[in-house]
Amino acid sequence: MLCGFLLSACTTSSPAIFTPPAADADRAVVYIYRPTEMANALYSPGININGEFKFYAKNGVSSRISLEPGDYLFEFQAEKKYSKLIPLSLTLKTGTLYFIRVSTTLKVKESTGYEPYARSFSLSRVDEPQAAKEIAKCCLGSGDGTDDTEIKASKKETGDGFSVDKTQNPFSH
16 A cells, blocks of 8 residues: 555656747747766867857756857867767757757777777757757756856856966975
């Protein structure tokens, strides 16, 4: 009896639903999301849009970006620790929603000596129904991995916090 009660309590939770708001009439909205995967979970490559850094593609996080219409190149920041980084070009139209999935793979290189893992990341466009399912599964819930604010800042501003540039070498005297 008690077992049946506990099992029924587990099934009453409803699945998360992701419903993106409509884009503004004069702009396009791009959701870039990375489904939760164990492969490369600790790695978060930087995302550039038209050569300008915007944010890091963290595991299980979705970001919303509002952009003016036009041609855009979405790419990863080049780093030597990744074997392959596949970019994506899109022509954005006003009032349209776009969804870009960050996919990752991890392969072991077969060799007699030590070879680092082959880590790769790729960007691919996904249709809205598929993206909504994947974002609801990976990026919503108690941790709410969705960063639904518009990403505008491209330069990191230094505040009054700690900075190596503000310190002195104690052995320089």
